Amino acid sequence: QVHLVESGGGVVQPGESRRLSCAASGFNFGAYGIHWVRQAPGKGLDWMAFIQYDGSNEYYADSVKGRFTISRDNSKNTLYLQMNSLKAEDTAIYYCAKDRDGMFSSGWYVDHWGQGALVTVTS
Amino acid sequence: QSVLTQPPSVSEAPRQRVTISCSGSSSNIGNNPVIWYQQLPGKAPKLLIYYDDLVPSGVSDRFSGSKSGTSASLAISGLQSEDEADYYCATWDDTLSGPVFGGGTKVTVL
Numbered sequence: 001q002v003h004l005v006e007s008g009g010g011v012v013q014p015g016e017s018r019r020l021s022c023a024a025s026g027f028n029f030g031a032y033g034i035h036w037v038r039q040a041p042g043k044g045l046d047w048m049a050f051i052q053y054d055g056s057n058e059y060y061a062d063s064v065k066g067r068f069t070i071s072r073d074n075s076k077n078t079l080y081l082q083m084n085s086l087k088a089e090d091t092a093i094y095y096c097a098k099d100r101d102g103m104f105s106s107g108w109y110v111d112h113w114g115q116g117a118l119v120t121v122t123s
Numbered sequence: 124q125s126v127l128t129q130p131p132s133v134s135e136a137p138r139q140r141v142t143i144s145c146s147g148s149s150s151n152i153g154n155n156p157v158i159w160y161q162q163l164p165g166k167a168p169k170l171l172i173y174y175d176d177l178v179p180s181g182v183s184d185r186f187s188g189s190k191s192g193t194s195a196s197l198a199i200s201g202l203q204s205e206d207e208a209d210y211y212c213a214t215w216d217d218t219l220s221g222p223v224f225g226g227g228t229k230v231t232v233l
Contacts, residue, residue, distance in 0.1 A: 044209075044211060044227040045227070047221060095168070104221075105215075106155045107156065107174075109158045109170065109174075110160075111170050112170075115167050
């Protein structure tokens with residue numbers, strides 16, 4: 001059974017950094033691409049980033065490009081999201097989400113989601 | 124402002140059928156498969172429909188998807204109280220070169 005567990009959420013001040021982790025189990029982690037999708041309080045889903053199955057390629061939404069970095073350690077079955085220069089508008093629940101494939105493509109879809117980690121950016 | 128447009132809310136009585144629309148353009152829905160997710164209150168999203176009209180194993184066959192041109196629809200038949208949730212459409216956008224989501228539709232069972 002696929003299991004994704006995010007950790008690292010909390011309250012941070014504007015301009016600070018935070019790293020989220022996502023521990024995966026129940027599937028061959030190194031064979032699949034993983035997304036980060038966020039959801040601001042009371043708002044809809046917003047795609048943030050994707051990393052290819054082997055970590056060789058990363059893709060970002062314009063809103064976080066240059067501030068957020070997605071990475072993975074396939075030996076530890078763990079995904080990361082390093083968030084720098086955080087802003088109030090980054091306040092959201094951050095979900096790690098497994099893609100049905102290993103590559104970034106138009107045939108994408110997320111077939112399993114974690115429970116999410118709440119990051120609150122406030123002074 | 125979401126790239127894909129959904130009605131903010133729909134409501135219907137139990138056992139009835141409700142349809143949720145998702146409108147896009149030729150650079151997204153018109154050229155790529157559509158996905159639908161269900162998000163129950165306080166929970167993570169769940170895959171409901173993929174590749175326009177395919178239902179994953181374990182998902183009720185009361186849910187169905189369709190697409191025509193640059194619009195897609197999710198239909199829920201035999202509406203039940205447990206279907207009260209937010210529903211999101213999603214697809215790939217060729218111009219943005221990445222995934223996009225609709226703004227979500229809240230389904231209320233009267």
